[in-house]
Amino acid sequence: MWRLKTFGALTILAGGEDRPPRVVQRRRLALLALLDAGGAVGMPRDRLLALLWPEASGAVARHSLAQLVYALRRQLGDGAVLSDGDILRLDPGAVASDRAEFETLLDRGELENALRCYAGAYLDGFGVPGTPELERWIDRERARLAARYALALETLAAEAERAGHHDRAATHWRDRAALDPLSAPVALSYMRALAAAGNVAAALQHARVHALLRREELELRADADVMAYADALRGAAASARERDGVGEGEGAGHPHTDEPTSAPHALGPPPAPASPTSVSSRWRPGRRHVVLAGALALAVIATMATLGVRRLRIHQLEGAHPSTPRLIVLSAFRASDASLGLAVHEAVRAELENTSGVRVLDDAQLAAALQRMEMPRDAALTDATTAELAQREGAALAVVGTVTAVGTGALIVVRLLDGPSGRAVATLTERPSSENAVLDAIARIARGVADRAQGVRGASVAAPLPAVTTRSLSALRDYALARQALGHFDRATALQALTAAVEEDSLFALARYLRADLLWFSDHEQEAERELQRALALSGRLPLRERLVVRARYEQLVADRTDSALAYWSLVRDLDRSQALAYEGMAWSYRAQGRWPEAAAVADTAMALDSSTVTPSATNRVYALLSDGDTAAAAATAAAVHARCPWLTTQVRFATALERRDWPGALRAAGDAARDSLVVAAPYRQVALLGAGRIAEARGERTRIQRASPGAQFTPRAMLAQAWVERARGGSARTAARAARDVLAWVERADLSAPAVARLTERAAELAARAGDTAGIGAARQVLVRADAGRGLPSYRLALLTVRAADAYARGDMRPAAELADESRRQMFFGRALAPLFLLEADARAALGEHALAGELYGLLRDVRASAGDDVETWALVREVAEERLAAPVQSAPRAR
Numbered sequence: 001m002w003r004l005k006t007f008g009a010l011t012i013l014a015g016g017e018d019r020p021p022r023v024v025q026r027r028r029l030a031l032l033a034l035l036d037a038g039g040a041v042g043m044p045r046d047r048l049l050a051l052l053w054p055e056a057s058g059a060v061a062r063h064s065l066a067q068l069v070y071a072l073r074r075q076l077g078d079g080a081v082l083s084d085g086d087i088l089r090l091d092p093g094a095v096a097s098d099r100a101e102f103e104t105l106l107d108r109g110e111l112e113n114a115l116r117c118y119a120g121a122y123l124d125g126f127g128v129p130g131t132p133e134l135e136r137w138i139d140r141e142r143a144r145l146a147a148r149y150a151l152a153l154e155t156l157a158a159e160a161e162r163a164g165h166h167d168r169a170a171t172h173w174r175d176r177a178a179l180d181p182l183s184a185p186v187a188l189s190y191m192r193a194l195a196a197a198g199n200v201a202a203a204l205q206h207a208r209v210h211a212l213l214r215r216e217e218l219e220l221r222a223d224a225d226v227m228a229y230a231d232a233l234r235g236a237a238a239s240a241r242e243r244d245g246v247g248e249g250e251g252a253g254h255p256h257t258d259e260p261t262s263a264p265h266a267l268g269p270p271p272a273p274a275s276p277t278s279v280s281s282r283w284r285p286g287r288r289h290v291v292l293a294g295a296l297a298l299a300v301i302a303t304m305a306t307l308g309v310r311r312l313r314i315h316q317l318e319g320a321h322p323s324t325p326r327l328i329v330l331s332a333f334r335a336s337d338a339s340l341g342l343a344v345h346e347a348v349r350a351e352l353e354n355t356s357g358v359r360v361l362d363d364a365q366l367a368a369a370l371q372r373m374e375m376p377r378d379a380a381l382t383d384a385t386t387a388e389l390a391q392r393e394g395a396a397l398a399v400v401g402t403v404t405a406v407g408t409g410a411l412i413v414v415r416l417l418d419g420p421s422g423r424a425v426a427t428l429t430e431r432p433s434s435e436n437a438v439l440d441a442i443a444r445i446a447r448g449v450a451d452r453a454q455g456v457r458g459a460s461v462a463a464p465l466p467a468v469t470t471r472s473l474s475a476l477r478d479y480a481l482a483r484q485a486l487g488h489f490d491r492a493t494a495l496q497a498l499t500a501a502v503e504e505d506s507l508f509a510l511a512r513y514l515r516a517d518l519l520w521f522s523d524h525e526q527e528a529e530r531e532l533q534r535a536l537a538l539s540g541r542l543p544l545r546e547r548l549v550v551r552a553r554y555e556q557l558v559a560d561r562t563d564s565a566l567a568y569w570s571l572v573r574d575l576d577r578s579q580a581l582a583y584e585g586m587a588w589s590y591r592a593q594g595r596w597p598e599a600a601a602v603a604d605t606a607m608a609l610d611s612s613t614v615t616p617s618a619t620n621r622v623y624a625l626l627s628d629g630d631t632a633a634a635a636a637t638a639a640a641v642h643a644r645c646p647w648l649t650t651q652v653r654f655a656t657a658l659e660r661r662d663w664p665g666a667l668r669a670a671g672d673a674a675r676d677s678l679v680v681a682a683p684y685r686q687v688a689l690l691g692a693g694r695i696a697e698a699r700g701e702r703t704r705i706q707r708a709s710p711g712a713q714f715t716p717r718a719m720l721a722q723a724w725v726e727r728a729r730g731g732s733a734r735t736a737a738r739a740a741r742d743v744l745a746w747v748e749r750a751d752l753s754a755p756a757v758a759r760l761t762e763r764a765a766e767l768a769a770r771a772g773d774t775a776g777i778g779a780a781r782q783v784l785v786r787a788d789a790g791r792g793l794p795s796y797r798l799a800l801l802t803v804r805a806a807d808a809y810a811r812g813d814m815r816p817a818a819e820l821a822d823e824s825r826r827q828m829f830f831g832r833a834l835a836p837l838f839l840l841e842a843d844a845r846a847a848l849g850e851h852a853l854a855g856e857l858y859g860l861l862r863d864v865r866a867s868a869g870d871d872v873e874t875w876a877l878v879r880e881v882a883e884e885r886l887a888a889p890v891q892s893a894p895r896a897r
Contacts, residue, residue, distance in 0.1 A: 002076055004036055004097040007145075008120030012076075012095075026128050027052055031068055033123060035081065035090045036097045037141060040823065041797045042082075042089030046790030051134045086785070099145070107826075111152045118149045137792075140555070144563040150179050157193065166197035177206070181213055183574045184223035191229060200233050218544055218575070221364065325359035326396040326456050328352055329366075329419070331386040335403035344403050344412060344442050351446035352399075358453050361393060369393060371543060374471040383417075388473055390419040394464030396456040398422070399449055409433040412445055416452055420462040426452050467579075468510040469542050475504040479511050488644060489615045491518055509538040513550050520557050523713065525753045529558050545579075548572045552585055560754045560793035562592040562829070580610030580617070587620040591870060592755070594828030596628035607641075615645055622648050626872055629865040631656045654684055658876035659864055663692035683714050687873045690725045691880060698722060713756065716743045720763050721877060724836075727770050728881045737773035740764040744776070744783050755830040757787045758799035762806075762824075763874075765799075766836045769806035777807045795829040802837060809844055818844035834869030835861060835878035842885070858882040 003013045010029050030052060034043050045065060052068075053061035069081050069088065080094040092100065098117045105114035122142040128134055157172035173190035180186050187210040191203040207230035211222035330349055335341025352360045361369070367377040369389055379385070383400045390398035401414035409432045416426040428448045430441035465480045478501035485494040495518045501511040516531035532554050539550040552568035555561045566589035573582035583606035590599035603621035607614050618641045625634035631652065638648040650672050657665035670684035682705045689698035705718040723731075723739030743764040747757055761780050768776035781803045788796040805820035821841035825834050842857035860866045861875070861882035868875035 001093075002080070002095045004032055004095055004099075005119075006033055006036065006097055006099045006122055007102070007118050008124050010123050010126045026126075028068060028072055029126070030128050030131075030134060031065075031072065032090070032095070033126075034137075035088055036095070036099055038089055038792070038797075039100070040089070041800055042084065042087040043792060044785060044788070044790055045086045045088060047788070047792045048088065048790075050790045051137060052128065052131060054131060054133055102145070103148070106148055106152060111156050114152055115149070115156070118145075121146065140559060140561050140564050143567050144561065146179060147563050147567045150176055153179070154189075157189070161193065161196070166193055169193040170197050170199070181210070182218065183570075184210070184226050185574065187223070187226050188229055191226070191233075195233055200237055203233055204230055220575070325357055326453065327359050327361060327393060327419075328453055329361045329386055329390040329393060329395045329398045331381040331383065331398065331400040333401045333403050333414075336405045337403070340405065340410060340438075341403045344401070344414075344445065347442045347446040348399065348414070348449050351450040352453060355450040355454055358450065361389070361395065365393075368467075368543070372467060372469045374469065383415075387417050387422040390417065391422065391462070391473065392465045392476065394462050395419040397425075397453055399453075406431070407433070408435060410438055410441070412441060414445055414449060416449065428452075466510075469546055470501075470505045470508040470511070472501075472505040472508070475501040475508050475511065478504065479508070479514070482511075482514060487615050491522065494518060495522075507538055507541075509535045509542055509550055510546060512538070513553055516557065517553065520753055523711075523750060523752055523756065525751045525756075527751075528753075532558050545572055545575050548575070549581060549585070552589075556585075556589060556592065557753065560795050560829075562589045562794075565589045566593070578609065580606040583609065584617055584620070587617065587624070588830075591620060591624055591627075592828065592830035594627075594832075594869060596624045596865070599624035600628065600630075600633070604637075614641055618645050618648060622652060623870070626652065626655045627864070627868055627870055629659070629863070631659060654688075655872050658687070658691070658872060661691070661876075661880075663688055666691065682708065683718060683873075686718055687721060687876065690721060690877055695726060695729065698725075711750070713752075713760070716746045716760050716764075719743050719746075720760070720767060721874070724763075724767050724770070725877055727767070733771040733773070736767055736771040737776050740768040740771065740773065740776050741779060743767075744779050748783055748786075753830075754787070754793045754795040755832070758784070758795035758829060759832050759871075761787075762799040762802035763833060763836060765803045765806040766840055769810045769840065772810050774807060774810045777803060777810055780806075794827075798824055798827055798829060798832075805837070805840060809840060814844040814847045817841075818848065818850075828869060831871065832869045833871035833874040835867050835871070835875040838867045839878050839882060842882070846885070855886065858886045 001014070005011050005013060010033060012029065012032060031048065034048060034051065037043075045062070048065055049056075049058070049061040053064055056064065069083075072081050077094050079091050082089050082091050098119070099122070102114050102117035105111070105117065122145045123138050126138065153172045153176040157169045157176065160166070160169035160172060170190065170193035173186070173193045177183075177186050177190045187206060191206055194200070194203040194206065207222075207226055210226055214220045214222060330345070330352065333341040333345050335344075349360055352358050366389070369392060370377055370379050373385075373388070373392070375385070381389075381400075386398045386400050389395070396419050398417040398419060399414060400417065401412065403413075404411045412428075412430040412432075414428045415424050416428075417423065418425045428445055430445050432438045432441040465476050466483060468476070468479065470476050470479070478497045482494040482497040482501070485491070485497060495515065498511050498515040498518065501508055502515060505511070512531045512535040516528040516535065519525075519528035519531065532550070535550045536554050539547045542550070548568050548571050552565045552572065555568060556565035566586060569582050569585040569589055572579075573586065576582070583602040587599045587603040587606065590596075590602065600621050603617045603624065606617040607621065610617075618637060621637050622634045625631070625637065634652045635649075635656070638645070638652045642649050650669055653672070654666055654669035657663070657669055666688035667685065670681055670688050682701045686698045686701035686705065689695075689701060699722060702718040702722045705714050709715055719739050720743055723736045727733070727736040741764075743760060747760050747764075750756075752760075761783050765777050765780035768774075768780065781800065784796050784799050784803065801820055801824035805817050805824060808814070808817035808820060818841050821837050821844065825837035825841070828834075838857055838861050842854045842861075845851075845857065846854035859882075861879045864872060864875060867879075
């Protein structure tokens with residue numbers, strides 16, 4: 001028995017010893033790892049050729065693969081590598097692996113044992129020169145397995161905490177933090193576990209390490225929640241020392257001294273302000289004396305801060321502080337003497353920052369905004385740049401000005417620009433004639449700016465534009481228009497705006513990303529993939545958050561890796577928990593994985609954070625809740641957004657009627673859908689009529705759907721639903737087989753995403769199985785193989801499992817049919833219908849005489865949460881057949897023929 005070790009360094013063992021070097025040749029090990037990852041499904045030869053010999057000609061690559069397989073069979077045994085047509089796979093009885101054991105133990109819930117398998121990152125340090133696609137495949141698998149490992153650690157840590165085993169919980173959180181050292185939630189959980197175990201010093205030390213990593217790796221401030229918890233721990237420790245009469249000791253200092261709470265906008269502690277009397281009387285305009293200039297600036301800051309704090313306290317006592325401060329963008333002042341310009345700038349800043357209802361764009365925000373404009377983080381601010389910053393950031397005002405030395409005095413001119421329009425709304429001028437009058441003049445200018453800033457009314461304030469990178473303000477406005485249109489489910493306007501944005505700035509990666517999203521949902525897969533490829537190629541020049549956003553969507557829509565996508569979205573969320581986009585992306589990933597409660601929860605968070613784009617999040621939440629069987633919560637969500645998304649109310653009413661088997665109610669909901677221009681009514685009516693047994697009327701609705709929406713997925717879905725129910729009611733096998741082949745032909749003509757191809761094709765294969773059409777099932781397999789093109793995408797791999805189950809069922813080989821259907825239905829992809837797989841397995845079990853197990857499966861089909869997947873309509877129709885099976889006397893299920 002051979003054992004493939006994939007966690008950590010890749011090698012193969014027998015009897016606990018490494019084999020001679022000839023066995024561990026890199027391409028042989030790579031082939032073993034690929035076949036192991038393919039599991040029972042295996043790996044197509046074309047995919048292996050593309051991964052291992054990307055530059056070789058077809059004939060050369062095929063010969064090399066044949067030689068490699070031959071060598072492995074000689075060294076590991078003839079039965080180690082099995083072939084099934086174009087598919088190669090490992091015999092698990094000949095070659096075991098720690099990867100397979102790890103995932104099997106996780107699936108069984110044996111988490112502690114599974115963790116022992118994870119000896120390091122998957123294929124750590126392994127690679128084959130000249131195989132870039134193999135490297136990308138390894139990266140994706142490594143991320144997927146690391147995510148499963150992380151989830152197991154979190155689960156065990158939570159169980160240990162509930163049991164009061166805080167040391168054990170801290171150990172699990174320590175391992176989790178080592179896996180993702182930049183995650184603030186993980187850092188907090190580890191610190192809490194350490195504190196609960198009595199190790200406060202270690203918790204504070206971890207806060208210091210986490211702050212350092214964020215600053216060095218991401219150029220971000222320490223996380224506020226982590227630092228707040230560290231402060232609370234320090235405070236509790238200090239209180240305990242006071243009670244015990246112990247002075248300050250080790251670990252009493254602030255855990256993030258490089259970012260003190262007293263100076264939230266500084267990279268380090270501010271210098272102590274000088275006294276106003278330290279200003280030299282020898283200062284002359286135009287003399288660039290650094291020490292004296294610094295003293296002047298500090299004197300102004302100290303004076304303004306004192307006055308400002310007094311005014312702030314008065315406003316707070318009067319309750320005048322508004323709930324939403326008006327943002328001000330403050331430019332550096334152009335000056336003939338830099339020190340004097342700095343003094344005016346700092347005085348105005350100090351006054352504004354201590355003015356009730358006003359907030360100044362801080363240095364970190366300013367640097368980030370300049371970076372998004374593709375300007376250096378320390379670029380000098382011209383008046384035009386400052387005005388654009390105000391428009392991008394949604395500021396009420398922009399403050400610009402000049403300071404000119406005139407004789408022994410100065411001329412100070414400050415202009416206030418309206419944020420949304422950039423027009424000048426006020427000009428303040430001071431002309432002190434002597435050096436002694438300069439301080440008073442600066443103070444008056446600062447107070448004047450603050451008074452006018454405080455007087456800005458809400459009507460003058462615009463919402464900030466999206467915080468994404470583009471040098472073109474016009475392109476950014478088009479992008480904002482697209483996001484707003486999506487908030488109202490107006491995809492046509494959004495696509496038009498994004499096309500304009502890309503034309504204005506061809507390097508606008510986030511516009512390409514969002515445009516790809518829209519193309520994906522409108523079944524223009526090839527163009528969507530091209531746009532995401534371009535966005536990914538451009539993302540190297542973006543800030544980290546945007547790079548992660550592009551990568552997350554690429555992983556889901558192109559690589560078909562929802563687990564990797566979720567990992568990237570989680571990183572986006574951890575970087576900035578105030579942005580809705582991360583939660584919106586997580587909702588799509590959770591839905592694709594069939595994790596309905598998590599999908600509903602993060603969609604709810606996205607809605608709360610950004611009401612302007614509520615539509616996609618409300619849709620995700622409602623559909624996740626319906627798949628989870630929580631129609632009450634779905635109805636409440638639909639009611640809350642009814643003014644913007646009226647079709648969701650109809651969808652909830654329809655799904656609720658389906659779950660209750662209330663076919664008249666479903667027909668009434670379909671009638672309401674007919675009055676809503678955003679909802680196609682015929683598919684609703686067809687499903688309701690089929691459920692009610694009104695087959696002929698449903699056939700008429702199918703015809704209307706085919707005529708009205710020939711290129712939309714409504715058409716193949718209607719064809720499948722009609723043919724499936726008719727066959728279940730004793731209809732012609734030939735008619736069902738013809739419908740399955742018509743659907744396959746439609747799929748091949750369309751330009752669909754991987755999940756769409758997979759879910760339609762596997763349903764066509766299952767319908768062909770009911771008709772006993774093995775040739776049709778073979779055609780379904782070819783559709784999937786051609787669409788996959790050797791990439792081994794997860795959706796296609798699952799659909800191929802279903803095709804194998806369907807083929808076994810059609811041939812009357814019920815044992816593999818049941819086992820393959822069981823294996824396939826345990827995983828999800830976006831939009832997948834699980835109910836037909838449940839029924840296929842149940843019928844196969846019944847045919848085998850396993851009536852108790854078959855009855856259990858039929859019973860599960862009564863529960864939408866257990867068996868619907870992401871397709872409640874198909875579940876409702878399949879459940880009717882399951883109800884009939886349960887009501888009938890115990891007997892074998894009908895064979896395919």
